[in-house]
Amino acid sequence: MTARKFPGSELIETGIEDLQKGAETIPALLVSVGAFRLRRLGLPVPERTLSSPEIHLYLKLQESDPDSAHSRYNALIRTLTSFERAAECAS
Numbered sequence: 001m002t003a004r005k006f007p008g009s010e011l012i013e014t015g016i017e018d019l020q021k022g023a024e025t026i027p028a029l030l031v032s033v034g035a036f037r038l039r040r041l042g043l044p045v046p047e048r049t050l051s052s053p054e055i056h057l058y059l060k061l062q063e064s065d066p067d068s069a070h071s072r073y074n075a076l077i078r079t080l081t082s083f084e085r086a087a088e089c090a091s
């Protein structure tokens with residue numbers, strides 16, 4: 001599957017690359033949140049993902065700007081959901 005044509009594809013691809021490197025980044029945490037569904041769509045998400053990704057994603061967002069962490073978290077989850085839905089419709 002070519003992910004580049006879906007909304008948020010750069011974020012998802014970066015997250016997969018970061019997971020393969022073992023890096024705990026915002027994209028890697030986001031991909032860990034959606035790992036099951038992304039694998040089902042045929043994306044090469046590593047089997048080993050980050051634990052409690054929802055909590056760690058929120059905490060990481062709080063580190064840089066606590067006042068906007070909630071809205072940024074929701075925006076990232078919406079991006080993930082949009083990507084997954086677009087990929088499901090295309091397959």
